[in-house]
Amino acid sequence: GPDHPYVVVLFGATGDLAQRKLLPGLLKLDCSGLIPGLQVVACSLDKHDDDSFRSFARKACEEYGSLEVTDEVWDDFASRIRYVSQDSGSHYLALAVSAAESELGSEPRRLHYLSVPPKAALAVVATLDEAGLVPRSRIIMEKPFGTDLRSAIALNATLHQTFDEQQIFRIDHFLGKEPAQNILAFRFANGLFEPIWNRNFIDHVQIDVPETLGIGTRIGFYEATGAYRDMVVTHLFQILAFMAMEPPTALEPDSISDEKYKVFRSMTPIDPANVVRGQYSGYREEDGAAADSETETFIALKAEIDNWRWAGVPFFLRTGKQLAEGQRIISIAFQEPPKSMFPAGSGVGAQGPDHLTFDLADASKMSLSFYGKRPGPGMKLDKLSLQFAMQDTTYAGDVLEAYERLILDAMRGDRTLFTSAEGIERLWEISEPLLDNPPPVRSYPPGSWGPNAIHQLVAPNAWRLPF
Ligand code: BG6
Secondary structure (H helix, E strand, C coil): CCCCCEEEEEECCCCHHHHHHHHHHHHHHHHHCCCCCEEEEEEECCCCCHHHHHHHHHHHHHHHCCCCCCHHHHHHHHCCEEEEEHHHCHHHHHHHHHHHHHCCCCCCEEEEEECCCHHHHHHHHHHHHHCCCCCCEEEEECCCCCCCHHHHHHHHHHHHHHCCHHHEEECCHHHHCHHHHHHHHHHHHCCCCHHHCCCCCEEEEEEEEECCCCCCCCHHHHHCCHHHHHHHHHHHHHHHHHHHCCCCCCCCHHHHHHHHHHHHHHECCCCHHHEEEEEECCHHHCCCCCCCCCCCCEEEEEECECCCCCCCCCEEEEEECCECCCCCEEEEEECCCCCCCCCCCCCCCCCCCCEEEEECCCCCEEEEEEEEECCCCCCCEEEEEEEEEHHHCCCHHHCCCHHHHHHHHHHHCCCCCCECHHHHHHHHHHHHHHHHCCCCCEEECCCECCCCCHHHHHCCCCCCCCC
């Protein structure tokens, strides 16, 4: 764990992310004993006092957390939470932080968590500066980091007037998921797959993250964001980089960041002709959505990495809300063998190519699907699989939830699983053709797999999902 006690200053403390992940995560970390001392200063635009916010936070932890919230556990944690209204100014914020620090003894550090929309981030940074809270601090910035290339560059430049790059942690929680880190272990600790991890053996890759969730209470954020900015330019491209990067010289932050950046530089600008945007029918009637909203709740696209390893291998990405199933998979399709010796009708190839699949769900899974013989007379083939499922192992209890892991890493100063300014700027740069000329949104029925055009996008291949 970190060496110093921490005051966590949480902005956006009543938001969706804070409720689902950050408050339960802080409670869990607090109980884990991994942090030498913790105080929380919560800020938001809502009206609360310490007591009402504490009840709000308890409800969130009970509803979304994995710990049983007994009175004993809660009272201890709650006594270390303070609430400051975000519009009460820097003075009150400074007072609350200093009161929290005085409870912590020697050399407490500050972790500012900005769980606020991109356009609110700079105002928070200015408040932190005015309140004198920049020294001894680190700052976690939530995605999306900016909304396009210009705003990302401006955001970085302005941030750097106040914080050193070393203090800034741009979070992408997909990188904190155990199975995402397992991609690195899998790729770089084993000799079996290393030689075939390239265009000579891999036909195409799919990164597919359909969600059954709707927009819920986040419509204000979502209307201005959409699926591309919310999920693709952030999580899906970061995962793509783990999949595609060259071996780093060492498993340390700068080397990993360099290799990821090289992948982003090799990606060709996203061609709007290779993009399907969708919106579930009924979205425009949601409270808070514009009646003529063009915000996409679904996106599928083809990305290309024009380098020595991946030239000609399409990466198909898909994500959206209100789809048929919630899944988070990366699926690698291998090329067909040079010659099929099986009789027509044997079933070979009928269920798509052989695949390696990583499942990014919390209960991580990996599987290798291949054709094998169905028992009995003749030669009939079926798709079979070899599987690893974390939940069947003795590891199951050790999993740190992504946000917990990343908050802990930020406290320890470990940037390995955070994203870099240059990487993010490059991703906005390749997004420009799409953001400038987005294809019109196509409607899709809630509970489906998206608009029909998704099939043409991958033809002659097929989507691996549904299994
Ligand atoms: C968030 C997006 O970053 O990731 C949400 O803003 C999305 O729209 C979520 O639902 C998915 O995360 P997870 O960890 O549930 O797969």
